Amino acid sequence: MTAAPINRRTLVKSAAILAATPTPLLARSSKTPAVGRYLGLDEQGVLSFKGIRYGRAERFARAVAEPWAGPPIAARAFAPICPQRGLDSEPQSEDCLFLNVWTPEANPAARRAVMVYFHGGAYTTGSVTDPLTRGARLAAEGDVVVVTVNHRLNALGYAWLKPFGNRYADSGNLGQLDLILALQWVRDHIAAFGGDPARVMVFGQSGGGAKIATLMAMPAAHGLFHAAATMSGQQVQASGPMHAWTRTQALMRALKLAPGDVEGLRTMPVARLVEGLAATDPVMGSGPVYFGPVxxxxNLPRHPFWPDAAPQSLTVPMILGNTREETRAFLDPRGSKLKGLDWNNLAERMAKEVKIDLDPQWVVDRYRAHEPGWSVEQVFYAATTAGRSWPGQVIEADERAKAGAAATWVYQLERPSPVDPLRGAAHTDDIPYVFGTLDAPGSFSGTDAGARALSKAMLGAFTGLAKTGKPGLSAWTNYILPPRATMVFGDRIRMEEDPRGWERELWAKAPYVQPGS
Incomplete structure (x- = not known):
C-alpha cells in the first residue's frame, strides 16, 4: 500500500506534455486523472493524489518548499512515513514530507471547502496512511477536498538543539514548521484540485489536535486556516527549553554520544537515532523520552492556552471534542494494569495514570460517594480519563469562552463500541465516524444503523464547519460560560449542559500538568 521514494527518471518522456499544461487536466473519464504534473487515480468515486511532496529537508534543518512545476510524476501510492518506533510494516524515511489529496473533481472553478488532517501519535509516532484516515469517503460524502499530511516526528522534528548554536535555532519546532509548509502548499496549490484556499479547515485527532492547538499560537501559521477541530487532542503548554534540553541530553546519553557531539547526532544512521528514543524520559521519570513543541x-513565542488562549487564534471558529472513556484505548481492560483491580488498590493504580496531583484516595472516595453504583473498573476509567485526557480540552474551551473567541463548539463521544464490549467509547473511536471509514481495519464503530446515523451526523458537523464556519448541525449551540453546552454523540444525539460537571469541578481543585511540559 506504500510506495518507495519516487524515481523521476522512470517516467516516460512523452508525459512531459502534462507538465507544460497550465490548466489541470480534468475529465473523470480519463484513466489517468492529472493535476499539473501529478498523475492520480480514480478512487471510490473521487480523485486521489497520494505521495505529493510538499518539501525537502536535511536533518535538523528547516524544510524548503517543493517547486510546483516539473516533469510529470506519479501520485498514486503513499510515500514513506517519518522514522519512528513501531509501524515497522510501513516504509520509513527521513525524506517524509508528503501529503495526499482526495477531491470530488479537479476543477479550479469548484472552490470546495478544504479539510486538512494531521495525524495522532503524540509528536512521536503515527502517519496518515492508516485506513481509518483515508479521505475518499469524507471527500465524496461531504463534498469537500481532503488533504492529509505526514511530517517529521520525535527527535527528528522536535529535539531542542539550539544550545549547540543558531544553526539549530528552529530545531524544537521543525515538525510544526513542516505542517506550516504543508498549509502554505495548500494555500498556493489547492485551487488546482478544486479547493478553496479561503476556506481551509484543519482537524486532527490526539497528537494531531495538539499540533493544531500549537499552531494557533505560532505567528507563521496565522491566516493559513480558517476553522479548526480537535479530537481528543490538546496542548495547553509547550515544553519549556530547559526541559527540552534535558531530554536532548538524555537522548545523547542513550546513543553514547559525547555531550557536545551534535555532529554525531546529525550524521548517525537514522535507525540508530530511533533506537535512542526508547530512553527513559528524564522529566516525567517514565516512558520513552518525550519530544514535542518547544x-x-x-517560532512559538507563547504557550498555546496558558495563561489564556493565544490572541491570534481567537477569530478561528473551533470544535473541541473528547470521548467518554479515553483511557480504555491505552489502559487495556484485559491487560496487567486492570488485573486484580479492587477497591483496596484502586487509588494506588489510578494515581500512576493521572496528570493532576490530588490525594488519590480522596478522589476515589468522591467518586464512590457521587456514583455508588459504579464498579471499581468504571471508577478507574472515569478518573483516569477526567484526570489525564480530558482536562486540557476543558481548559482550552473555557479560555476561548473567557476571551470572547469566535464561536466554540464542544462534543463528547459516548457511543460504546459494538465490536468490543470492554472498550466503551475510547480514544480514537471518533475517527471513523468523521471520516466515514466505519468498515476500515482498526475501526471499533461497527457498521450497523446506529453507526451509520452517528457518522452522518459527525461527518456533517465537521464538513459544515469547513464550509460555513458553523457545524452542520443546527441544534449544536455555542460553548459559553457558565452553561458549557456540549453535544453528546451517542445512540441518541443530544445537547447537554456541562455533562460530567462534578468531575470537572473535582479535578479543577489542582493544576493540570500538560504531559511533556
Missing part, C-alpha cells in the same frame, strides 16, 4: 520565543 517554547523557543521565535
Amino acid at each position: 517554547l523557543d520565543m521565535t
Whole structure:
C-alpha cells in the first residue's frame, strides 16, 4: 500500500506534455486523472493524489518548499512515513514530507471547502496512511477536498538543539514548521484540485489536535486556516527549553554520544537515532523520552492556552471534542494494569495514570460517594480519563469562552463500541465516524444503523464547519460560560449542559500538568 521514494527518471518522456499544461487536466473519464504534473487515480468515486511532496529537508534543518512545476510524476501510492518506533510494516524515511489529496473533481472553478488532517501519535509516532484516515469517503460524502499530511516526528522534528548554536535555532519546532509548509502548499496549490484556499479547515485527532492547538499560537501559521477541530487532542503548554534540553541530553546519553557531539547526532544512521528514543524520559521519570513543541520565543513565542488562549487564534471558529472513556484505548481492560483491580488498590493504580496531583484516595472516595453504583473498573476509567485526557480540552474551551473567541463548539463521544464490549467509547473511536471509514481495519464503530446515523451526523458537523464556519448541525449551540453546552454523540444525539460537571469541578481543585511540559 506504500510506495518507495519516487524515481523521476522512470517516467516516460512523452508525459512531459502534462507538465507544460497550465490548466489541470480534468475529465473523470480519463484513466489517468492529472493535476499539473501529478498523475492520480480514480478512487471510490473521487480523485486521489497520494505521495505529493510538499518539501525537502536535511536533518535538523528547516524544510524548503517543493517547486510546483516539473516533469510529470506519479501520485498514486503513499510515500514513506517519518522514522519512528513501531509501524515497522510501513516504509520509513527521513525524506517524509508528503501529503495526499482526495477531491470530488479537479476543477479550479469548484472552490470546495478544504479539510486538512494531521495525524495522532503524540509528536512521536503515527502517519496518515492508516485506513481509518483515508479521505475518499469524507471527500465524496461531504463534498469537500481532503488533504492529509505526514511530517517529521520525535527527535527528528522536535529535539531542542539550539544550545549547540543558531544553526539549530528552529530545531524544537521543525515538525510544526513542516505542517506550516504543508498549509502554505495548500494555500498556493489547492485551487488546482478544486479547493478553496479561503476556506481551509484543519482537524486532527490526539497528537494531531495538539499540533493544531500549537499552531494557533505560532505567528507563521496565522491566516493559513480558517476553522479548526480537535479530537481528543490538546496542548495547553509547550515544553519549556530547559526541559527540552534535558531530554536532548538524555537522548545523547542513550546513543553514547559525547555531550557536545551534535555532529554525531546529525550524521548517525537514522535507525540508530530511533533506537535512542526508547530512553527513559528524564522529566516525567517514565516512558520513552518525550519530544514535542518547544517554547523557543521565535517560532512559538507563547504557550498555546496558558495563561489564556493565544490572541491570534481567537477569530478561528473551533470544535473541541473528547470521548467518554479515553483511557480504555491505552489502559487495556484485559491487560496487567486492570488485573486484580479492587477497591483496596484502586487509588494506588489510578494515581500512576493521572496528570493532576490530588490525594488519590480522596478522589476515589468522591467518586464512590457521587456514583455508588459504579464498579471499581468504571471508577478507574472515569478518573483516569477526567484526570489525564480530558482536562486540557476543558481548559482550552473555557479560555476561548473567557476571551470572547469566535464561536466554540464542544462534543463528547459516548457511543460504546459494538465490536468490543470492554472498550466503551475510547480514544480514537471518533475517527471513523468523521471520516466515514466505519468498515476500515482498526475501526471499533461497527457498521450497523446506529453507526451509520452517528457518522452522518459527525461527518456533517465537521464538513459544515469547513464550509460555513458553523457545524452542520443546527441544534449544536455555542460553548459559553457558565452553561458549557456540549453535544453528546451517542445512540441518541443530544445537547447537554456541562455533562460530567462534578468531575470537572473535582479535578479543577489542582493544576493540570500538560504531559511533556
